[in-house]
Amino acid sequence: MSQTTPISPVIIALDFAVRAELDALVDQLDPSQCRLKVGKELFTLFGPEIVKALQQRGFEVFLDLKFHDIPNTTAAAVAAAAELGVWMVNVHASGGAKMMSAAKSALLPYGKDAPLLIAVTVLTSMHSDDLVAIGVNADAPSQVSRLAALTADCGLDGVVCSAQETPILRAQNPEEFLLVTPGIRPVGSALGDQQRVATPVDAMAMGSNYLVIGRPVTRSSDPLAALKEINQSLGC
Numbered sequence: 001m002s003q004t005t006p007i008s009p010v011i012i013a014l015d016f017a018v019r020a021e022l023d024a025l026v027d028q029l030d031p032s033q034c035r036l037k038v039g040k041e042l043f044t045l046f047g048p049e050i051v052k053a054l055q056q057r058g059f060e061v062f063l064d065l066k067f068h069d070i071p072n073t074t075a076a077a078v079a080a081a082a083e084l085g086v087w088m089v090n091v092h093a094s095g096g097a098k099m100m101s102a103a104k105s106a107l108l109p110y111g112k113d114a115p116l117l118i119a120v121t122v123l124t125s126m127h128s129d130d131l132v133a134i135g136v137n138a139d140a141p142s143q144v145s146r147l148a149a150l151t152a153d154c155g156l157d158g159v160v161c162s163a164q165e166t167p168i169l170r171a172q173n174p175e176e177f178l179l180v181t182p183g184i185r186p187v188g189s190a191l192g193d194q195q196r197v198a199t200p201v202d203a204m205a206m207g208s209n210y211l212v213i214g215r216p217v218t219r220s221s222d223p224l225a226a227l228k229e230i231n232q233s234l235g236c
């Protein structure tokens with residue numbers, strides 16, 4: 001099936017362990033309402049078949065496996081994602097410039113069919129204090145800014161960051177540099193393990209291109225209504 005490009009910036013994080021629960025949600029969704037994210041849990045349980053099943057339903061898929069390895073291994077993994085035909089794939093910016101450049105080069109043979117390649121800066125579950133504990137002597141915004149600059153220098157398409165850092169990153173990067181923001185919490189949603197958060201409306205106003213939203217939709221008693229409410233709040 002050909003894919004439908006949604007007008008919504010929402011990417012739903014499909015973090016499920018039970019296939020029936022996943023299918024029950026996806027059955028309610030339409031590719032015009034959102035894109036879908038396959039992360040480590042789903043991919044480890046169900047493999048490439050799950051990506052193909054979602055694509056068959058017309059969805060654009062963000063393969064969120066956050067590759068972080070030596071350049072040769074990361075480049076090969078990114079090429080494998082391109083073979084799967086995913087819309088977006090990512091690596092960890094802290095893997096460094098050689099790793100990110102190798103990943104970018106691995107996509108050259110795919111030309112305009114290459115997935116968007118973005119890099120995770122600082123996980124939205126981390127606070128500045130957590131960075132100190134791993135030996136990073138910078139607060140979260142500074143570290144995000146540093147890793148985003150490195151990512152841009154390597155020619156990647158954008159970064160994963162918190163919406164809280166988007167004003168800084170918008171100012172330091174060209175308009176086409178993508179800012180993909182998890183840690184999205186509509187007013188009244190439980191934060192869970194997320195630390196650097198924003199509401200959907202605030203995230204878009206601050207400069208996000210795409211909003212990654214998991215539990216506030218997937219664990220809602222009415223996921224479709226939750227997604228529709230978010231899209232409506234964004235004028236989509």
Ligand SMILES: O=c1ccn([C@@H]2O[C@H](COP(=O)(O)O)[C@@H](O)[C@H]2O)c(=O)[nH]1
Nearest residue numbers: 013039122123124182183212213214215
């Ligand atoms: O910094 C990051 C990078 C990735 N994620 C992923 O996004 C979703 C968020 O899910 P919620 O349920 O809305 O918290 C999840 O799949 C993470 O692996 C992130 O949260 N932060």
